Amino acid sequence: MNKIFRKQQLTPYEADYAQWCAEQGALLREGRLSDLDRENLAEEIESLGRSDKREIDSRLGTLLQHLLKWQFQADGRKTGWLLTIREQRHRIKKLITESPSLKNYPHKQLASEFDFARLKAAEETGLSEEDFPADCPYLVADVLDQDFFPGVPWSSDQLVRE
Template identity: 40%
Template sequence: METRLYEEDFFTWTYQQSNLLRQRQFDQLDVAHLVEELEDLGNRHYDQLESRLTQLIAHLLKWQVQHWRRSNSWRASIRVQRTGIDKLLRRNPGLKSRVEEAMIESWLEARDLAIAETDLPDENFPKNCPYSWQEVTNPEFWPDPKKIV
């Protein structure tokens, strides 16, 4: 029964499962799907961290590589992503153990995004991420155009 409902009406399934939990009717729970959904929920927070890092690093690259086009919009985007990352990590401190992994996983996408948005050749951008986690999340860090690797 639970499996069919899970596949056909996820919304109703979630309410049914939460009611069963509230009523402590553990023997009636769809445990396999609950485990899957809990893991997925945790992964969504990691995905949000990675997405915010991608946007942040892309804008830092643009700030550094295309410095003559700096704008308040870029500055705001950098600040918004830093604030969002800080809030996400405060609310989900367990993600802190995965920040280096997220930096690595977001780098190529961030680089590609910056290349596309600046319309500059690939060669203008470093092959490896030039920023550390500490720099990326530091509100005082603004990349110097003279130090591009």
């Protein structure tokens, strides 16, 4: 985009976010740093890191929820649970590979994400919250290990097909 923008012609951040992003990118490429909306641009860049953290939080919570269901409702194990567990692990690993500074983030969030995962697992299984451990029984290394599945051993032919 090689448009030349005059300061008064720039789209305000609040008016059209997509257009604002395109214009700010063009200004950066053109080296027109004095014309940048520095405050909003800085906020957007900072939010990118927060976005990755929120995604890890969400995926970690879903992963813990499914590990709990896997362990405590072994007779109802479903193919979908297995696929969800594997996908969440894969996506978290990918986020950490892209942003290695987040390597320790899952460890920091394990306890808080476990609390909510426990509530959701109880709701979905019909089991009582007390049927699940109060504190996370898993190590982060195990939670993220593609080969770790808690509870009684299993084979794919035992899974309920959905």
